[in-house]
Amino acid sequence: GEDVEQSLFLSVREGDSSVINCTYTDSSSTYLYWYKQEPGAGLQLLTYIFSNMDMKQDQRLTVLLNKKDKHLSLRIADTQTGDSAIYFCAESTGYALNFGKGTSLLVTP
């Protein structure tokens, strides 16, 4: 499929906020998702946003959606060392998911 773009790496200090950005391709995508993958593990759904929303907040996670620019971001407040993982942005194609290559988040003490 067409490319969903994400930056590959992000490093933050413990306690700071992390912002992971994503640009997607399909303006008809109904849902957009953020998944987390820890080393050697499967994919854990973190949150998703419906395309008619601008923002969604879920505890430490805030998702912002700019449909005009096809830009999605995930903000993690008070980032902890346990948040170190790969974060994938994905758009729904209507029957499956189209993933970005993932952003490796490293949280340093």
Next chain:
Amino acid sequence: NAGVTQTPKFQVLKTGQSMTLQCAQDMNHEYMSWYRQDPGMGLRLIHYSVGAGITDQGEVPNGYNVSRSTTEDFPLRLLSAAPSQTSVYFCASSPTPGDRGHYGYTFGSGTRLTVV
């Protein structure tokens, strides 16, 4: 509630061998899909199904077959394994998007396949 179950977790094949990766879900989800994950490539869609008896190709279908005879099961068959098929394979399921209670795609824990 087991979610999405994939077997086996690990497999080593010789070039030319065939095998089936199993995927089963107990959530009565209509949508199921298979992905492969390679370093630096993210997850790429191999095949998907929108219901029993209906399958279609994704981005990288060559060398793989699928079938969906029941809602619960969606096996992935490697016809003649090649080293390029060394990867981690994930199966996922989802309710029909737009249904009330859509909570995204649930993934299995993956099958790590090595072809030598």
